[in-house]
Amino acid sequence: MGELKLMKGNEALAEAAIRAGADAYFGYPITPQSEVIEYLMAEKPWERTGMVVLQAESEVAAINMVYGAAGAGKKVMTSSSSPGISLKQEGLSYIAGSELPCVYANVVRGGPGLGTIQPSQADYFQSTKGGGHGDYRQIVLAPASVQEMSDFVKLGFELAFKYRIAVLILSDGVIGQMMEKVELFDPIPRMTDEEITAKYPWATTGKKKGTQRRIITSLDLDSHKMEEHNHHLQEKYRIISENEVRYELIDCDDAEYIFVAYGSSARIAQKAVQLARAKGIKAGLFRLISLFPFPGKEMAALCKKGVKGWLAVEMSAGQMVEDVMLSVKGCAKVGHFGRYGGIVHSPEEVLHAMEEKIIGE
């Protein structure tokens, strides 16, 4: 058993970065995720593991530092909250185009604009459909506990390097700010410079004479080559869709009415399941862990087992619900419930919505 600690989600994410053997974290403060860089600066990982931590002049600079360091084969990470993540989109598009591995976290707050500092899940479209310019995807993992804030950093780096892709840990103000018991995984040593040079031949580490030079770029002025590159990217996303779907079913075996949710909304919906069961309603929870890839096939398969209705619960005006509808179309009724703008819905509200919108009709 690993070390047990009581930690905030943001702190667990930061500690996990050190333990995952990250080489660098580049960030910029913004509520509600500033604890990430605060924790790292207090913890001095440069003394523990040699990990670099730098407060950049902006989120834009931070993601470009990630781009540079990732292109040079290092394990790098950044994090921010919604307005700051919008600023990072340019860099993320370049990272997608150049196929670089990195992990970043969005501790989502309510928007649009400067919005509020309170929790939200309104960045689903931005996270799962691309976010920046161009046809691209990134792997999106949605932690629903402090434990997963830690675990997904380790998993995120594994997936990032396996596919040379950005992995987004899509959290929110609830998961970032709350404290829970967390079992920390054992530290993974950072890779040595020699290991990196040997393992990542694509990385810019200096061209040895008589070898091919490495170029990290997303540019190709020849459109035919660029289309080919896009085909390659799409093929990669297809492989990821087939292999990296993650979800959890809670009380779904006999469920007639299923809540679909991720992150903090999944926790709230889980309570709504308990309240529903206490009232004799056969409710269950389909908790999404990977938002891209989306577990649509699994949802459709479950739907055929006699599900009468689905309620997508998300702290947004209705974003994830579109993917639920595409997945179970024609099979059962699909509805949406969510508070937004920084309001967190209560389990009672969530159950009431299921009764009103799905069961009632």
Place this chain on the structure above:
Amino acid sequence: MSTVTLEDIIKPENLVYKKTDLMTDKSLSYCPGCGHGTAHRITMEVLEELGLDEITIGVAPVGCSVLAYEFMNIDMTQAAHGRAPAVATGIKRVWPEKIVFTYQGDGDLAAIGTAETIHACNRGEKIVIIFVNNGIYGMTGGQMAPTTLPGMKSSTSPYGREVEMMGNPLKITELVAQLPGTYFVTRQAVHTPAAVRKAKKAIKKAFENQRDKKPGLSFVEIVSNCNSGWKMTPTDANKWMEDNMFPFYPLGDIKTDGQLLK
């Protein structure tokens, strides 16, 4: 009279100039008369002469030199518009023993990338910045740049840069020289053989500073022409540059060994 073949001429004893291996064989995409080719070449020659090429990572900008990585035969990363100093910071911080430089134009470095430029300089990142200033956005077709001179015509200041409406040209090199994080700041040109020799010396000093872990960033501006953008012949453009650019952007060292001159 015997016929002289090319093979007869190209012999080691006849060799007066050899293209550095650190330039690829690809034809430069720059306009004839443009200073970029020379700036590329002397940068690569410096790396070769210092024996640093195997540990160097260059960062290309957005602008005319976006394709610098096609010509510089070293490992390179292409950065988003203006972000090269941040990209270089990321690389240098995780590979402190490598040599890292950016190669940027004036739109990239002094307009959209001002924040990244100033902060990389102010943090004293141990990198080299090579800044080619031709007073215009060359790649996009001759629009006004942050360094376009007052009264100078461009496609977005077709009647000349009117300072009251369009603002003043930015002397970013003087500006970064004021920051404690810069160690060496100089302004050079590449339009005459003498200027090229001086510029190469400056670039060499910049890379030596990084190699020797001097405390701070080395910043080399090269004032250059853009005969296409300025709509002049190459020789006229060089003349115009001497008469108009140099008085506003005077050549010479501004800061050496961390000390401001004068």
Place this chain on the structure above:
Amino acid sequence: MTEEMIIAGFGGQGVLSMGKILAYSGIMQDQEVSWMPSYGPEMRGGTANVVVIVSDERISSPVLTVFDTAIILNQQSMDKFEKSVKPGGVLIYDPNGITHHPERKDIIIYQIEGARLASEMGNAKIFNMVVLGAYLKVKPVVQVENVIKGLKKSLPERYHKLIPMNEDALNMGMNNVVKLN
């Protein structure tokens, strides 16, 4: 066993740290815990509250609107959270600064004069430990020895000398909590 509670008062009263100590104590006895604070500008001097859950099972929602127990330490929080106690639940409050006392008949109400007792003990900072003592007397969800263990684990070594005083404060709270109805 699942205990769902809210602690609410002013920033600076030690509301958040009281919740943290309770959560840490839960971990010491192998329970699941969650601690969800209100966050933001409120942290800096205004009202502060935290939802703490201690349970033998995996905790579902860390965000709640109704509670088994509410510990209320100022009037604003009384106005806001008296109604959030589940019927049959517990409300514990410090009468200091309270002008409108709780009136519900379907819950059990306790008083602890934490502010007065802490100042009598010569240290206003142990106020939250007096209140925590009162709570643990009413709802012994964690054992006092585990609170002490939790303090030892969570406090830096240099503060360990303060632990006996905290233990005294806990006892003071346990011995002085008064049931009002």
